Amino acid sequence: MAELGPDVRTIAVDLPGFGASNSVAGPYDLDRFAAELRALLASLGTGPVVAVGHSMGAKVALRLAIEAPEMVRGLVLVAPVPIGPAGFSEKGEAYLRATAGDSVRLRAWLTKTIADPPDEAMLDRLCAVAGQSPPEAVLESLESWMRTDLKEKATGALMPAVVIASELDAPERAQSNVAALLPSARFLVVPDAAHYAILERPDAIASRISDFVATLSKDGDRHE
Numbered sequence: 001m002a003e004l005g006p007d008v009r010t011i012a013v014d015l016p017g018f019g020a021s022n023s024v025a026g027p028y029d030l031d032r033f034a035a036e037l038r039a040l041l042a043s044l045g046t047g048p049v050v051a052v053g054h055s056m057g058a059k060v061a062l063r064l065a066i067e068a069p070e071m072v073r074g075l076v077l078v079a080p081v082p083i084g085p086a087g088f089s090e091k092g093e094a095y096l097r098a099t100a101g102d103s104v105r106l107r108a109w110l111t112k113t114i115a116d117p118p119d120e121a122m123l124d125r126l127c128a129v130a131g132q133s134p135p136e137a138v139l140e141s142l143e144s145w146m147r148t149d150l151k152e153k154a155t156g157a158l159m160p161a162v163v164i165a166s167e168l169d170a171p172e173r174a175q176s177n178v179a180a181l182l183p184s185a186r187f188l189v190v191p192d193a194a195h196y197a198i199l200e201r202p203d204a205i206a207s208r209i210s211d212f213v214a215t216l217s218k219d220g221d222r223h224e
Contacts, residue, residue: 003206008213011044013037015060017137019129028137029144034063041071048073050213054198055079056145058178066153074216075161075182076209079169079195082177083154086146096142101135103127113195115168122199154181161185162212164205168194186212 001010015033016024026032037060041049051072053061058080065072088096099106110126111118163179163186165171171189179187188208193201 003202004210005206008210011040011046011049013040015057015141017141018133022132022134022137026136026140028140030060030063030148031144033060033141034067037064038068038071041068050074050076050209050216052076052209053078053080055195056081056141059083059145059148059150062150062154062157063148065157065159066150069157069159072159074159074212075157075185076164076212077161077178077185078164078198078205079166080163080174080178081145082173083181084149084151084177088146093146097139100138100142103131106130113169115192115194115200119200122196126196126199151181155183158183160212160216162188162208164188164190164197164208166193166195166197166201167191169197 001012004010013036014021015028016036017026017028037051048071051061051064051074053059053076055078058077061072061075061077062080062083065075086093096109099109107123107127110123110130114122114126161182161184163174163182165174165187167189175187179185190197190201190204190208193204198205
């Protein structure tokens with residue numbers, strides 16, 4: 001957020017079950033998350049926004065854009081999970097489920113999501129934040145984004161979009177599973193970063209967001 005500078009009003013959201021909202025009761029699924037965002041934007045009276053989401057948050061942002069296109073003037077999807085079903089193996093799904101409430105397995109998994117060798121301070125930060133979420137929120141949200149298929153509905157998301165993948169995070173999957181399925185998406189790759197490019201390369205991510213926001217308006221007004 002700091003890298004975006006003072007000309008962009010940024011609204012950070014902790015979804016139910018996560019961060020400072022970790023004590024909020026469920027359900028913890030994409031429908032609930034998108035509904036909460038709609039209610040928030042309506043209460044703040046922001047007008048149409050650029051919705052930015054990372055990983056699962058990218059699928060939440062897309063769900064918002066599908067359900068309330070009048071509220072979204074543009075989409076920025078960073079290291080997004082697939083628009084359709086995740087397509088993991090049974091072993092892969094079991095591995096992810098096992099991280100819920102298990103700090104050792106959680107750390108092992110998060111180590112795989114940042115560049116090697118890992119920045120230990122960054123890893124500590126990720127583990128601390130992720131560990132705040134109750135297992136039921138982790139498991140329910142995991143099932144929701146793994147199973148939900150937005151491919152057909154995404155064809156109606158006509159607002160400008162940019163998909164930002166990371167060089168070390170199978171960018172070809174983000175291109176085929178997300179960018180290629182959106183009608184108006186540009187596809188960009190950030191070098192020397194893995195899944196958590198938002199932490200590893202915040203300057204590069206912010207630069208690409210700023211460039212995208214600049215293309216949405218010709219008058220230089222303050223943006224959200």
